[in-house]
Amino acid sequence: MNNTDQLVHWLLGSLELQTTVFHVGQYCGRWRASTAGRALGSFHLVLHGDCYLHLEGAEPIALQPQDGVFLLRDIPHFLSPEQERTAVLPQVAMLPLNAAAASDATGLACGYFHFRTALSALIVDSFPDYVILRADDPSLRAARALLNLILEEGGDDPEQPSPLIARLVELLFFYVMRHVAQSDVVASGLLALARRTEFKPLLDHLMQAPGENWSTDEMARVTHMSRASFYKHFVDASGQPPAQFLLSLRMKIAAQHLHAGESVERTAEHVGYRSHAAFSRAFKKVIGEQPGAYRRGVRARDNLRQLN
Known part of the structure; x- marks a missing residue:
């Protein structure tokens, strides 16, 4: 194991993370979803369908099935099925994953996480504001298995997801953080x-x-x-x-x-x-x-x- 890998393992071993799943289900038609404004880190996992991540001052980011977004800090953002930053999008109810839906439906697992200790927060200070998880990234093959398990745990009630999903997301987070730590996007620290x-x-x-x-x-x-x-x-x-x-x-x-x-x-x-x-x-x-x-x-x- 090289020096960088040892350091990554040392740092990840110090992280104490708590995850809360907000909802798991699917949207149809025109919709808008966001976890911004609660002073917490958050995540959006695309379980099926397509959508776009909209961030202030940036071009929309296309997301496909089994892609994900981990926002390490609370930054303004929203997801929608439309590439354009439409001023007004309707607030629509999330349907269960197993409900009959249109072909353009998008399944999402969304929630929040926070770092239990100040040490954990210090460790992620050098990481970027957000991380995109791509389903076709060969270095994240193990992460795809976790996404499949999250999809299997979807359940019938978008507002009452299985508690197992939170644990699966925590494991997924560590895979993603290790991937980022070994890449060139860490600018300092x-x-x-x-x-x-x-x-x-x-x-x-x-x-x-x-x-x-x-x-x-x-x-x-x-x-x-x-x-x-x-x-x-x-x-x-x-x-x-x-x-x-x-x-x-x-x-x-x-x-x-x-x-x-x-x-x-x-x-x-x-x-x-x-x-x-x-x-x-x-x-x-x-x-x-x-x-x-x-x-x-x-x-x-x-x-x-x-x-x-």
Whole structure:
């Protein structure tokens, strides 16, 4: 497994995602569907038929059966069967997937997702606003099997979809995120650095020994660059200065150790902090809560999942 693949697996292993399916069914005639305006990520999966995704300031995107859209941020958008951005489209009721429908009917599974922890939100910061899943993409063959299972679970009531669909969509999300992480669309952050040959040895060192005294000069030495050249190229690739990036990386690693049950004291030492107070301040700055509270929250969520 190469450096980038290891990093992708490490990041995906840190994501905590909760999915809610809003409705599963089909539209006929002229219609408009959107999940915008709720300050959540969302998705639309095309189960059968064709439609268009309309985004502000962009050309309509044609969607075909088993294509999908994952909107990682809440951005204005809507789906419709028409390529033109019609000013007014009627609000029509969604029919069950198994209901008799016209040949131009479009089956959709739509819903929302949010990231349970601040760490999860940090991980997707470098991803684009939206991701298009294409049914004919050979690198997503396994994802197509999940789409077929979602179609089988469609049910009779568009407003009361099977709870299994939410779990299937979560699995689908991880396939899509891995696909995106390994592509060229990630513009900044950890994954962008991992794709730059000159920074791969540095990333490996930072992840293996985050607690070492990593000054900018030392990081430049590992990459065999001058300090000025390293700083410029690093900021271009990651979108942030080396010190800020290092802080973020250390706290992401710390969050993973806390998630695994390690004590706050041992975690702080692993990422280079001898002072509990200094570690707590740094952790709260990046993750958004105190390390002890984060650890307790993870354990509470794990216990709840076991009960369910």
